[in-house]
Amino acid sequence: MSALIELRGITKIYGQGQASFKALDGVDMTIEQGDxxxxxxxxxxxxxxxxxxxxxxxxxxxxxxxxxDVHVEQLSRNERALLRRHYLGFVFQGFNLLARTxxxxxxELPLLYRGESTEARHTAAQAALKQVGLEGWGxxxxxxxxxxxxxxxxxxRALVTNPTILLADEPxxxxxxxxxxxxxxxxxxxxxxxxxxxxxxxxxxxMAEYAKRIIxxxxxxxxxxxxxxxxx
Amino acid sequence: xxxxxxxxxxxxxxxxxxxSFLTILGIVIGVSAVITMVTLGNGATQAVxxxxxxxxxxxxxxxxxQRMMGPPGGGGGGGSPPFSLEDVAAIRxxxxxxxxxxxxxxxxxxxxxxxxxxxxxxxxxSNDFFxxxxxKLAAGRTFSEAEEKAGQTVCLIGETIRxxxxxxxxxxxxxxxxxxxxxxIIGILVSKGQxxxxxxxxxTVIMPIKAVQRRLTGNQNVSSIQxxxxxxxxxxxxxxxxxxxxxxxRRLGDDKDDNFNVQDxxxxxxxxxxxxxVMTTLLAAVASxxxxxxxxxxxxxxxxxxTERTREIGIRLAIGALEREVLLQFLIEAVVLxxxxxxxxxxxxxxxxxxxxxxxxxxxxxxxxxNLLSFVFSAGIGVLFGYMPAKRAARLDPIDALRHx
Ligand SMILES: Nc1ncnc2c1ncn2[C@@H]1O[C@H](COP(=O)(O)OP(=O)(O)OP(=O)(O)O)[C@@H](O)[C@H]1O
Ligand SMILES: [Mg+2]
Numbered sequence: 001m002s003a004l005i006e007l008r009g010i011t012k013i014y015g016q017g018q019a020s021f022k023a024l025d026g027v028d029m030t031i032e033q034g035d036x037x038x039x040x041x042x043x044x045x046x047x048x049x050x051x052x053x054x055x056x057x058x059x060x061x062x063x064x065x066x067x068x069d070v071h072v073e074q075l076s077r078n079e080r081a082l083l084r085r086h087y088l089g090f091v092f093q094g095f096n097l098l099a100r101t102x103x104x105x106x107x108e109l110p111l112l113y114r115g116e117s118t119e120a121r122h123t124a125a126q127a128a129l130k131q132v133g134l135e136g137w138g139x140x141x142x143x144x145x146x147x148x149x150x151x152x153x154x155x156x157r158a159l160v161t162n163p164t165i166l167l168a169d170e171p172x173x174x175x176x177x178x179x180x181x182x183x184x185x186x187x188x189x190x191x192x193x194x195x196x197x198x199x200x201x202x203x204x205x206x207m208a209e210y211a212k213r214i215i216x217x218x219x220x221x222x223x224x225x226x227x228x229x230x231x232x
Numbered sequence: 233x234x235x236x237x238x239x240x241x242x243x244x245x246x247x248x249x250x251x252s253f254l255t256i257l258g259i260v261i262g263v264s265a266v267i268t269m270v271t272l273g274n275g276a277t278q279a280v281x282x283x284x285x286x287x288x289x290x291x292x293x294x295x296x297x298q299r300m301m302g303p304p305g306g307g308g309g310g311g312s313p314p315f316s317l318e319d320v321a322a323i324r325x326x327x328x329x330x331x332x333x334x335x336x337x338x339x340x341x342x343x344x345x346x347x348x349x350x351x352x353x354x355x356x357x358s359n360d361f362f363x364x365x366x367x368k369l370a371a372g373r374t375f376s377e378a379e380e381k382a383g384q385t386v387c388l389i390g391e392t393i394r395x396x397x398x399x400x401x402x403x404x405x406x407x408x409x410x411x412x413x414x415x416x417i418i419g420i421l422v423s424k425g426q427x428x429x430x431x432x433x434x435x436t437v438i439m440p441i442k443a444v445q446r447r448l449t450g451n452q453n454v455s456s457i458q459x460x461x462x463x464x465x466x467x468x469x470x471x472x473x474x475x476x477x478x479x480x481x482r483r484l485g486d487d488k489d490d491n492f493n494v495q496d497x498x499x500x501x502x503x504x505x506x507x508x509x510v511m512t513t514l515l516a517a518v519a520s521x522x523x524x525x526x527x528x529x530x531x532x533x534x535x536x537x538x539t540e541r542t543r544e545i546g547i548r549l550a551i552g553a554l555e556r557e558v559l560l561q562f563l564i565e566a567v568v569l570x571x572x573x574x575x576x577x578x579x580x581x582x583x584x585x586x587x588x589x590x591x592x593x594x595x596x597x598x599x600x601x602x603n604l605l606s607f608v609f610s611a612g613i614g615v616l617f618g619y620m621p622a623k624r625a626a627r628l629d630p631i632d633a634l635r636h637x
Contacts, residue, residue: 057630
């Protein structure tokens with residue numbers, strides 16, 4: 001079986017000429033179906049940049065990105081949008097929820113673009129909110145929720161579509177240890193029982209312990225890649 | 233997809249009530265101002281035309297003073313001698329091709345019948361007055377020769393007087409008290425309707441001129457003479473003859489200017505409708521400014537919310553929306569807001585125009601052209617400025633749209 005994701009010599013250069021900055025410098029990476037990967041590394045080492053490219057939100061400056069043997073770097077904007085719609089769930093470093101929009105509606109949004117019925121959207125969104133421990137909070141707008149609660153709404157929005165792969169950029173960055181552990185338990189559960197491949201950026205070694213594999217970034221490249229547990 | 237985009241757009245409108253309201257407000261103000269002003273201006277022009285055509289056709293008016301126009305009956309001649317009944321007789325005898333020559337003198341008076349009283353203007357003239365002014369009889373008769381000669385106190389009344397003093401009663405044969413004398417009502421005139429600028433032509437009492445001179449003005453003066461020309465083609469030549477005759481009668485040397493003037497109704501019509509047309513144009517110009525201000529208001533609101541909207545677009549793109557789905561949603565949102573504003577504007581303008589035209593006494597007509605034009609213009613602004621920023625944002629990579637500041 002071929003890998004779910006394969007990166008070959010991915011580079012990302014911000015800016016132009018003298019002011020240009022190489023955020024990623026030839027990253028090679030292979031991710032199998034069912035893996036749970038934690039990406040760590042100092043601030044500015046290119047973790048978010050790599051996640052955005054993996055999440056098809058941004059395009060690399062060079063290199064190849066294969067998603068199930070499809071060359072993502074050759075896809076059109078619309079094709080990448082459809083890839084995001086059908087296979088990916090993304091949790092942003094900032095929550096990026098729609099303002100003045102209830103948690104329920106925020107979570108329903110990806111389903112809306114998948115063309116699912118109102119009924120199906122309601123049920124799925126409620127289930128997702130329940131999964132992240134926000135049952136009964138559906139009618140609150142982001143302004144009425146704490147940072148941790150907003151983060152959980154963002155996670156619910158990412159997993160409501162049952163994505164093939166869940167990408168989370170510091171999902172516990174704003175949470176206390178107890179809630180962080182709950183979130184990690186949730187991600188582990190999704191990975192173990194639903195077979196969702198999870199990619200997560202974190203600064204906390206405790207959280208990285210939940211993962212099956214830990215990749216360290218330094219200065220735009222992979223410094224170390226350690227497997228802790230086998231993929232089941 | 234269209235339907236779900238439509239629902240999404242409606243939800244967005246509801247979610248951003250203040251922004252939606254301000255956008256609509258800008259369009260409403262622009263649309264309603266332009267429509268109201270232009271409609272009223274057109275109404276005023278129409279009213280003037282109606283009034284002039286109701287004055288009578290092929291009509292020449294000789295008035296004292298030098299040229300210059302003014303409303304009929306106004307503007308006396310400073311320093312020039314008044315006309316007299318001899319002038320009227322001379323015109324009648326010496327100029328051919330006339331349908332009627334009517335002297336005119338007016339005075340305001342209070343008329344009383346039983347317990348009702350009304351203040352109006354009493355005009356002294358002859359039977360020719362009815363021919364020149366195209367007046368028709370609703371009931372009764374005009375003056376007899378004897379009544380005219382002797383200046384007997386008989387009168388014909390306009391529709392307004394009939395309504396105000398007699399209501400449902402039949403006034404012919406009744407007596408009407410005018411200031412301190414009484415006169416017999418011998419006829420009623422058919423209504424000509426209200427003229428513009430609040431002057432009601434039906435608010436009038438007509439008496440033989442000698443009666444008015446003796447009982448009301450107390451002198452032999454005639455303030456103006458109306459001449460109706462039988463054949464339209466003769467108007468210019470009759471006008472010239474009248475001028476020469478009057479100069480002769482007043483012994484004006486070649487070095488003197490006319491101290492009277494002869495106007496024909498067409499001239500008056502052109503002058504008056506020219507004036508109202510200028511007014512209409514001016515109103516339209518003022519209104520266009522408000523349309524523009526409304527448009528700039530819409531533009532500002534839309535541009536201010538660009539940052540927030542760009543982030544929103546970034547989020548939608550990130551979770552898998554296609555560029556065209558996002559654009560459709562924003563387009564529908566802009567169109568719905570703009571149409572709503574346009575329709576409310578048209579409704580408001582229609583109400584305001586009907587109300588104001590009643591107050592101003594001008595006829596109201598629904599002007600399709602201006603309604604359409606101002607609607608399309610301001611709705612266009614709304615759509616353009618609602619849609620353009622979205623179009624730019626939807627072309628960004630989602631991550632760039634999310635980073636927008
Ligand atoms: N849009 C951009 N334009 C220019 N430079 C950028 C841009 N985005 C990121 N960078 C630069 O690229 C480098 C990597 O950024 P990135 O956000 O990937 O870091 P990170 O590893 O996620 O850091 P953190 O742990 O603080 O989130 C940084 O030096 C940053 O300044
Ligand atoms: Mg980061």
